[in-house]
Amino acid sequence: MKLVDCARVIRSKNAGPTTLTLDLMFEDDRRFRLAQASPALTPAALAPLYGVPAASVHVIAYAPAFAIKIVLPRTTIAGDPGDRDVYGAQQHGPLLGVEL
Amino acid sequence: MSRATHLDRLRERLVKGGRRAPFLALSGSGQLGNGVLETAFRAGLERRPHSIGADMGSVDPGPNYLGSGRMAASDTIARQDLALLLEGARAYDIPLLVGSAGTAGARPHLDHTLDLVRAIARERGLHFRLASIAADMPREVVKAAIRRGEVTSIGAIGALTEADVDAASHLVGQMGIEAFQRALAMGADVVIAGRACDTAVFSAIPAALGYPIGPAMHMAKIIECCSIACMPGGRDAALGTLDDLGFTMESLNPARHATPLSVAAHSLYEQADPYTVSEPEGTLHVEDARYTALDEHRCRVEGALWVPAARPSVKIEGATRVGERALLLAGCADPAAIARIKVILPEVEQVVRGIVAGDYRMYFRVYGIDGVVDWPMPPASPPREIFILGEVIADTTDLAKAATTVLKQYLLHHGFPGRVSTAGNVAFPITPPEVQTGTAYRFSAYHVMQVDALEPLFPVAIEDV
Numbered sequence: 001m002k003l004v005d006c007a008r009v010i011r012s013k014n015a016g017p018t019t020l021t022l023d024l025m026f027e028d029d030r031r032f033r034l035a036q037a038s039p040a041l042t043p044a045a046l047a048p049l050y051g052v053p054a055a056s057v058h059v060i061a062y063a064p065a066f067a068i069k070i071v072l073p074r075t076t077i078a079g080d081p082g083d084r085d086v087y088g089a090q091q092h093g094p095l096l097g098v099e100l
Numbered sequence: 101m102s103r104a105t106h107l108d109r110l111r112e113r114l115v116k117g118g119r120r121a122p123f124l125a126l127s128g129s130g131q132l133g134n135g136v137l138e139t140a141f142r143a144g145l146e147r148r149p150h151s152i153g154a155d156m157g158s159v160d161p162g163p164n165y166l167g168s169g170r171m172a173a174s175d176t177i178a179r180q181d182l183a184l185l186l187e188g189a190r191a192y193d194i195p196l197l198v199g200s201a202g203t204a205g206a207r208p209h210l211d212h213t214l215d216l217v218r219a220i221a222r223e224r225g226l227h228f229r230l231a232s233i234a235a236d237m238p239r240e241v242v243k244a245a246i247r248r249g250e251v252t253s254i255g256a257i258g259a260l261t262e263a264d265v266d267a268a269s270h271l272v273g274q275m276g277i278e279a280f281q282r283a284l285a286m287g288a289d290v291v292i293a294g295r296a297c298d299t300a301v302f303s304a305i306p307a308a309l310g311y312p313i314g315p316a317m318h319m320a321k322i323i324e325c326c327s328i329a330c331m332p333g334g335r336d337a338a339l340g341t342l343d344d345l346g347f348t349m350e351s352l353n354p355a356r357h358a359t360p361l362s363v364a365a366h367s368l369y370e371q372a373d374p375y376t377v378s379e380p381e382g383t384l385h386v387e388d389a390r391y392t393a394l395d396e397h398r399c400r401v402e403g404a405l406w407v408p409a410a411r412p413s414v415k416i417e418g419a420t421r422v423g424e425r426a427l428l429l430a431g432c433a434d435p436a437a438i439a440r441i442k443v444i445l446p447e448v449e450q451v452v453r454g455i456v457a458g459d460y461r462m463y464f465r466v467y468g469i470d471g472v473v474d475w476p477m478p479p480a481s482p483p484r485e486i487f488i489l490g491e492v493i494a495d496t497t498d499l500a501k502a503a504t505t506v507l508k509q510y511l512l513h514h515g516f517p518g519r520v521s522t523a524g525n526v527a528f529p530i531t532p533p534e535v536q537t538g539t540a541y542r543f544s545a546y547h548v549m550q551v552d553a554l555e556p557l558f559p560v561a562i563e564d565v
Contacts, residue, residue, distance in 0.1 A: 014160060
């Protein structure tokens with residue numbers, strides 16, 4: 001199953017200018033558990049999608065909102081010359097192809 | 101004879117025999133200056149809230165505002181929003197707290213916002229005690245903290261150096277509830293603060309009245325973006341109702357519903373850690389928070405905990421000039437050029453460097469390929485069209501313009517193997533296609549500084565208008 005077909009929300013945003021946070025939200029506990037158990041949503045599997053080291057990626061489950069948070073360092077600090085996305089609001093693209 | 105402060109009067113009204121009546125906190129705007137929706141705000145006033153809070157700034161829009169001292173919002177809408185909140189607050193004698201004045205909350209932003217507030221008061225015949233709180237960090241204090249090893253990076257930014265501190269055009273710290281409480285104790289009706297924690301404008305008053313800080317902070321965290329924590333989300337004013345055990349969140353637009361899921365989800369928003377929120381005076385823990393529906397429109401939240409810090413800390417933000425910026429805007433629909441664009445652009449840059457001497461940096465985003473995301477892999481199939489955004493940063497406007505105009509001409513006529521469109525490689529959407537955007541800045545400080553006391557860093561000034 002593709003992540004994009006399982007999740008209700010797949011969003012990205014800065015958490016401050018040095019950190020990117022991606023939130024995956026699911027409709028119910030069943031889908032949330034399914035995603036949480038998937039090897040595709042581990043730091044080792046996610047790091048190559050963003051070209052960052054696996055050790056810098058954190059995956060945090062948040063059961064009250066049926067959500068999984070992915071936190072990674074921004075490779076360019078927000079607003080530096082050459083930055084592509086000052087708010088970090090369009091960095092979810094690499095997740096859309098993820099197969100759970 | 102000094103008059104009773106808002107804190108004195110609220111304590112008398114709400115706190116009886118050690119019990120506290122529900123405290124109503126109105127969140128007027130999460131981004132004051134971008135348009136307050138009047139219907140919901142007025143609906144909030146009808147509930148006779150005990151405080152009105154609004155956040156006016158953020159680090160989100162990037163380093164330009166902190167660096168330049170300018171406000172992101174237009175004067176027209178900032179004035180309109182401030183007037184709506186000031187008139188509402190004064191009509192019912194409700195304390196009004198505004199944080200992160202003028203986007204970045206440094207001295208020029210604070211001064212500009214205070215000028216707008218004074219002009220509104222004059223025009224509309226409003227009279228009140230105005231407190232302003234500066235958030236500019238004294239450079240010697242920060243440098244001394246660096247020497248003591250008491251400044252640490254937040255995320256992927258290097259260690260702060262004393263040279264960084266000197267080079268920053270503005271350096272601010274995020275104030276917490278302490279500064280607002282001090283301003284209110286001086287009799288303020290309206291507090292306009294420089295850079296501040298988003299939560300402080302909503303939690304400072306209930307915390308001063310003895311409501312438990314955990315639920316007060318959690319409420320502040322949820323209502324600070326107004327109705328974004330609702331389903332469907334929106335920017336209408338929101339109301340938090342706080343008591344000794346927890347709080348209730350509701351939107352003042354009846355079409356937006358605060359559901360357990362939408363409110364819990366907001367705990368994730370723009371946070372690296374969904375379970376804790378660090379503030380100058382302590383840390384909010386929401387691991388054990390419980391979200392329940394009161395009805396289809398309102399959500400009840402209990403269980404947040406507050407752990408006071410052993411020593412206070414301040415998040416500091418600084419921005420430094422990197423040079424003058426010019427842009428080139430160009431499109432392309434030629435398959436041969438698109439297939440080779442990642443080779444063509446560095447080739448053209450080398451030609452430019454052979455013609456335009458001097459120190460400058462050049463960056464390209466190729467929309468259709470890697471303009472938005474720095475994909476580790478190229479696209480599976482080439483796009484039909486691409487858009488090229490060239491960026492040049494140089495020490496002078498002249499040099500930035502020189503490099504950009506030569507780039508334009510040589511990109512247009514660059515020869516490459518397989519070229520069929522020999523009259524020009526790119527399409528310019530406008531004339532001139534080179535745009536000078538002024539001084540460019542970068543964030544040079546995004547760090548946490550341990551401090552002995554918060555009070556000396558955030559001085560309060562009082563005036564009666």
